[in-house]
Amino acid sequence: MTTLAVRRTGFPFWLGVGAAVVAWLVAWFIAAPLALWVAFELLPLEAGTPLGEAVAFFLYDVPKVLLLMFGIITVVTLVRGFFPPEKVRGALAGRGEAVGTVAAASFGIVTPFCSCSAVPLFIGFVEAGVPLGVTFAFLISSPMVNEVALVLLWGLFGPAIALIYMAAGLSVAILGGLVIGRLHMERYVEDYVWQLRGPGTGASFEMKLTWEDRVRDSWSYTKDLVRRILPYILVGIGIGAFIHGFIPTDLVMAVAGPGNPLAVPIVVLLGVPLYSNAAGTIPIVQALLGKGMAVGTTLAFMMAVTAISLPELIILKKVMKPRLLAVFVAIVTSGILFVGYLFNFLIYT
Amino acid sequence: MKTIEVLGPGCNNCARLEKNAREAVAMAGVEAEVVHVTDPREIVAHGIMSTPGLVIDGKVVSYGRVPSAGDIAVWLSEPATP
Numbered sequence: 262m263t264t265l266a267v268r269r270t271g272f273p274f275w276l277g278v279g280a281a282v283v284a285w286l287v288a289w290f291i292a293a294p295l296a297l298w299v300a301f302e303l304l305p306l307e308a309g310t311p312l313g314e315a316v317a318f319f320l321y322d323v324p325k326v327l328l329l330m331f332g333i334i335t336v337v338t339l340v341r342g343f344f345p346p347e348k349v350r351g352a353l354a355g356r357g358e359a360v361g362t363v364a365a366a367s368f369g370i371v372t373p374f375c376s377c378s379a380v381p382l383f384i385g386f387v388e389a390g391v392p393l394g395v396t397f398a399f400l401i402s403s404p405m406v407n408e409v410a411l412v413l414l415w416g417l418f419g420p421a422i423a424l425i426y427m428a429a430g431l432s433v434a435i436l437g438g439l440v441i442g443r444l445h446m447e448r449y450v451e452d453y454v455w456q457l458r459g460p461g462t463g464a465s466f467e468m469k470l471t472w473e474d475r476v477r478d479s480w481s482y483t484k485d486l487v488r489r490i491l492p493y494i495l496v497g498i499g500i501g502a503f504i505h506g507f508i509p510t511d512l513v514m515a516v517a518g519p520g521n522p523l524a525v526p527i528v529v530l531l532g533v534p535l536y537s538n539a540a541g542t543i544p545i546v547q548a549l550l551g552k553g554m555a556v557g558t559t560l561a562f563m564m565a566v567t568a569i570s571l572p573e574l575i576i577l578k579k580v581m582k583p584r585l586l587a588v589f590v591a592i593v594t595s596g597i598l599f600v601g602y603l604f605n606f607l608i609y610t
Numbered sequence: 611m612k613t614i615e616v617l618g619p620g621c622n623n624c625a626r627l628e629k630n631a632r633e634a635v636a637m638a639g640v641e642a643e644v645v646h647v648t649d650p651r652e653i654v655a656h657g658i659m660s661t662p663g664l665v666i667d668g669k670v671v672s673y674g675r676v677p678s679a680g681d682i683a684v685w686l687s688e689p690a691t692p
Contacts, residue, residue: 345659345674346674347659347660350659381650381653381654382659384650386659453651478676489622576619580650
């Protein structure tokens with residue numbers, strides 16, 4: 262077994278980490294006052310005007326969202342590094358259906374999961390004898406209960422909304438997994454998956470990583486991720502700013518407020534085919550909530566955008582026959598609709 | 611000559627890993643060929659589920675992360691373990 266033995270610098274590294282944390286805190290607290298100052302003192306804009314409000318929103322939101330992303334993704338990636346799917350698979354393999362499904366959905370939250378890993382992950386789970394429904398519970402919860410979304414929600418709306426989102430995502434994953442398990446769709450998995458010879462459970466070695474390795478990994482991953490999703494974020498904030506400044510509250514309330522029973526299907530239909538990183542949806546969600554969009558409807562929109570993405574479906578098509586894929590999409594969509602209505606019901610009646 | 615396999619379907623991280631691997635070969639000054647494996651069946655055959663994975667001479671040395679060229683160079687310079 263190999264171990265890493267390079268450039269572990271020790272103290273200077275941790276000093277740098279400390280300095281970064283301080284810089285982050287400073288930036289966090291001056292973001293709002295600075296944005297207002299730039300919008301209304303430096304630029305000839307006025308508070309209360311559509312353009313003024315839109316620009317202020319944009320200037321305030323960009324640094325906030327960027328700071329949240331950098332801070333949170335780094336920390337969460339660090340934690341997730343302790344739960345690689347290879348380890349989780351071993352824990353899920355022997356379990357009964359109900360327990361396994363709940364466990365899988367829960368693990369899905371903490372396990373790092375890049376869409377490109379979808380196929381090896383699926384195959385790996387199935388091969389190890391993890392029941393199909395349990396595997397799906399993991400596949401559903403992992404991208405949907407996205408750590409970025411959770412933490413942005415926490416940072417912008419407080420712990421209540423974040424926890425509600427997490428509970429909603431878990432419910433959809435567990436119910437979806439149980440239903441798919443009941444349907445016994447094993448024959449709709451591509452045949453070659455069942456014939457694969459792999460090392461099986463527990464054969465993967467465990468990598469030895471120091472804390473410094475882990476922090477460096479997390480930071481490097483974060484930088485790369487933020488760079489890649491920056492366009493989505495900026496577009497999202499732009500749209501959010503526009504909504505905040507220019508869209509009248511009455512319009513949003515009419516279409517997507519608690520009073521419109523069709524709001525949930527509308528946003529889910531919009532969200533499913535959309536592909537955006539969860540982070541890009543947050544500013545839009547922020548603006549819409551501010552304009553009176555119902556909470557359940559908002560959650561449904563976020564989940565619809567993040568749970569199913571076209572690139573992921575294309576990748577999964579390699580291991581699932583079209584019928585299974587269709588069932589997967591149908592169940593997740595139904596679950597999201599249900600959760601949207603449920604939360605609207607719970608909160609507004 | 612060493613064989614280095616980069617396991618992954620070709621996303622961003624796999625591309626970075628391949629780049630780091632090639633750099634590492636140059637840094638370590640060893641003779642090695644770098645192969646990018648994208649077939650999911652082959653990837654899973656190594657017991658890996660989180661891509662990208664790195665295999666040197668048939669042994670899995672990393673998965674789920676992108677080690678730097680420096681780290682890979684160290685692995686390349688280590689004598690083969692029995």
